[in-house]
Amino acid sequence: MEKRELLYEGKAKRVYRTDDPESLIVSYKDDATAFNGLKKGRIAGKGAVNNQMSNRLMRYLEENGVPTHFIAELNERETLVKRVSVIPLEVIVRNIAAGSFSKRYGVEEGVVLDCPTFEFSYKNDALGDPLLNTSHALALNLAAPEELTVIRTLALRVNELLRTFWAGCGITLVDFKLEFGRLRNGSIVLADEISPDTCRLWDSGTQEKLDKDRFRQDLGRVEEAYAEVMRRMTEHDA
Ligand code: UDP
Numbered sequence: 015m016e017k018r019e020l021l022y023e024g025k026a027k028r029v030y031r032t033d034d035p036e037s038l039i040v041s042y043k044d045d046a047t048a049f050n051g052l053k054k055g056r057i058a059g060k061g062a063v064n065n066q067m068s069n070r071l072m073r074y075l076e077e078n079g080v081p082t083h084f085i086a087e088l089n090e091r092e093t094l095v096k097r098v099s100v101i102p103l104e105v106i107v108r109n110i111a112a113g114s115f116s117k118r119y120g121v122e123e124g125v126v127l128d129c130p131t132f133e134f135s136y137k138n139d140a141l142g143d144p145l146l147n148t149s150h151a152l153a154l155n156l157a158a159p160e161e162l163t164v165i166r167t168l169a170l171r172v173n174e175l176l177r178t179f180w181a182g183c184g185i186t187l188v189d190f191k192l193e194f195g196r197l198r199n200g201s202i203v204l205a206d207e208i209s210p211d212t213c214r215l216w217d218s219g220t221q222e223k224l225d226k227d228r229f230r231q232d233l234g235r236v237e238e239a240y241a242e243v244m245r246r247m248t249e250h251d252a
Contacts, residue, residue: 015039015094025051026064026211032094036198037085041092048230050142057229062090063240064209067247069093071176071208078175080168082204083195098195098205101157104135104143105165107173108189112214115189124221130173132166137193164202165194172204180215183246185224188214210243
């Protein structure tokens with residue numbers, strides 16, 4: 015597949031056209047941002063970790079009945095994916111209180127929730143990705159009712175599958191963000207990435223943070239955390 019012009023550059027990835035109008039190449043960068051772009055930095059090796067980890071997880075999800083945009087890993091940092099129109103929703107699932115949930119509801123970080131929660135944010139940087147409910151999503155015509163039902167079912171299924179996967183690596187899945195897109199035929203697939211940038215991952219024994227919170231909160235050993243999650247995933251497969 016031939017790589018053509020840059021279509022879009024985001025905070026952590028570049029997206030290129032290919033000679034096939036239905037396929038794109040995603041290239042992962044080491045750039046890191048937090049707090050809606052206010053904090054900027056670089057995490058050496060992050061692009062390679064996120065690319066390979068996301069692909070491994072997308073393949074696992076596919077094997078378990080979750081449709082995704084993944085086609086093939088091209089190299090350490092680049093992946094061929096199906097072109098989708100991205101639904102402008104950040105779909106967040108939580109098992110344990112942390113981050114904006116802790117702040118919003120006054121729940122201490124680390125409290126295990128009685129059941130997983132499901133929420134949407136409106137994917138809109140200018141507005142700071144505000145929280146949004148189903149009726150807002152419908153009123154703004156961001157997705158159809160049936161699409162929102164599919165997204166909810168898939169997101170909760172992804173949570174169960176990822177919890178199991180990470181448990182096998184000695185890692186607790188605290189929360190994560192997903193994005194979905196529509197293929198040309200209208201069907202919904204999981205898109206974007208699943209990585210320590212988009213998941214909170216804690217060591218199951220020590221509760222040590224092994225994700226982007228180390229960058230957000232200046233906890234140090236950021237590169238090491240990404241490498242450690244990658245190492246455990248590779249070990250899991252061996
Ligand atoms: N998240 C993300 N991108 C965002 C916002 C959140 O990937 O723009 C992920 C984040 O890494 C965490 C989960 O979604 O795993 C829940 O994040 P939260 O709403 O607590 O927001 P935060 O505290 O990160 O601002």
